[in-house]
Amino acid sequence: MIRFADRAAFTAALSALPGPGEAAVTAARTRQAELTKPAGSLGRLEDIAVFMAGWQNTPRPRIDRVQAVVFAGNHGVAARGVSAFPVEVTEQMVANFRAGGAAINALCRSCSADLSVVPLDLERPTGDISEEAAMSEAECLAALNAGAAAVSPDTQLLFVGEMGIGNTTPASALCAAAFGGEAALWCGKGSGIDDEGVARKILAVEQALALHLPDCDDAFETLRRLGGREIAAMAGAILAARMMRIPVLLDGFIACASIAPIVARVPGFTAHCLAAHCSAEPGHVRLLGYFGLEPLLRLGMRLGEGSGAAAAVPIVRAALATHNEMATFAEAAVASGS
Secondary structure, eight states, X not given: OOOOOSHHXXXXXXXXXXXXXXXXXXXXXXXXXXXXXXXXXXXXHHHHHHHHXXXXXXXXXXXXXXXXXXXXXXXXXXGGSOSSSOTHHHHHHHHHHHHTOSHHHHHHHHHTEEEEEEEOOTTSOOOOTTTSOSSOHHHHHHHHHHHHHTSOTTOSEEEEEEEOTXXXXXXXXXHHHHHOOOHHHHOOOTTTOOHHHHHHHHHHHHHHHHHHGGGOOSXXXXXXXXXXXXXXXXXXXXXXXXXXTOOEEEOSHHHHHHTHHHHHHOGGXXXXXXXXXXXXXXXXXXXXXXXXXXXXXXXXXXXXXXXXXXXXXXXXXXHHHHHXXXXXHHHHTOOOOO
């Protein structure tokens, strides 16, 4: 199990990231060229198959085990009226996840993903980021390790989601800290707040940036000051996946925001990631641009929970089905053309 002993260990992990298996990538590309179809005719399905081959380090990748993890946390900044729902909903939704009644449960059943739910100190919200740091160093490290510990080494495709009332506010702050721009560029309606709620969110992010940005000198400190427990846990899980060469389907704005401080300092960090979808949250398309990722789906979703990633799993399955099950020109005795 991957565990970061301290802040230095987390930072060191970011400077020693493994890459894909290049021999497997080459072999997968060669197979794609030999399949009974015009070159490139399956578009991004071909790219996905090659991507999966590289990170699984095999020319014939599989996804018998898809793992989904939803992390839950509460935020002190929610008291500023930045969400359409009260903080009690976080714990209520965790109970709904465990009972199998949420959207992510249905979507995981539909795509045959194994779902687990990890609540993180729900009775103890983080600090209000507009007034203080979200977490102590020990709390941030514990959240990162909770995320890393949740990733099973036998996973062949991972996606993570979140539940946390008010968490689009720290997500917006993380993005602004990582990539710059006014708070208003990163703040959307989140759970469906009105214009006054958006104005409160923007003000909270502006105050948070004014307070913390001078001290956000690395990814850890940015997550600690501006993030949240479930946000740091997602970052820990995605980093652990990279360390184990497990490919990741990125969900929406908050899941992507969790790694924004990392990507800002390690631009190649998302090499093991596919963007599952582009959400209706306006900052998400901007964030994917900074990541250099093109989403597989654009469905206007803004639920979180990992729901957009779950919806994209069948696309990855389709890519591997065509890659592994199609005949080659030689096998089918079909002329390959020139």
